[in-house]
Amino acid sequence: MHKIGFGYDIHRLEAGRRLVLGGTELPFPAGLLGHSDGDALVHAVIDALFGALGEGDIGAHFPDTDPRHKDARSTGFLDAVVGLVRARGAEIVNIDSVVVAEEPKMGPHIPAMKAALAPILGIPAASLGIKAKTNEGLGPVGEKRAIACYAVALLRFPD
Ligand code: MG
Numbered sequence: 153m154h155k156i157g158f159g160y161d162i163h164r165l166e167a168g169r170r171l172v173l174g175g176t177e178l179p180f181p182a183g184l185l186g187h188s189d190g191d192a193l194v195h196a197v198i199d200a201l202f203g204a205l206g207e208g209d210i211g212a213h214f215p216d217t218d219p220r221h222k223d224a225r226s227t228g229f230l231d232a233v234v235g236l237v238r239a240r241g242a243e244i245v246n247i248d249s250v251v252v253a254e255e256p257k258m259g260p261h262i263p264a265m266k267a268a269l270a271p272i273l274g275i276p277a278a279s280l281g282i283k284a285k286t287n288e289g290l291g292p293v294g295e296k297r298a299i300a301c302y303a304v305a306l307l308r309f310p311d
Contacts, residue, residue, distance in 0.1 A: 210229065250285060
């Protein structure tokens, strides 16, 4: 049996913070505000996995009221969720995602994001889609006040 899940996340950009996206630090004068490192791409992927597992969402599993999660690396959350997938006897078939950001240009950083995340997910880089778009100057993302991410995940469960 196969199940898909869908995830979305958006974080505000704040001057002077590290920009961590896709488990990778990008050189940029602003970063994503969050209790953890604010990695909206990893958060969207995590919610896609929870969706396919029928398991609520990232806020329920890793609450931002928990001081242990302050400034935590989101890849650590992802590692825990992949552990849950495996504990269910499931495997990740593929993941696809979209980063919506006006700046910085994502294209040059996508190979590093795939290299950071695919091993954690236990899938080949070719099974992890990361695509980048601008928001054509529209809304808070277009005004460079936030970065939004979308992800889908396909899981295969034992019959
Ligand atoms: Mg988030």
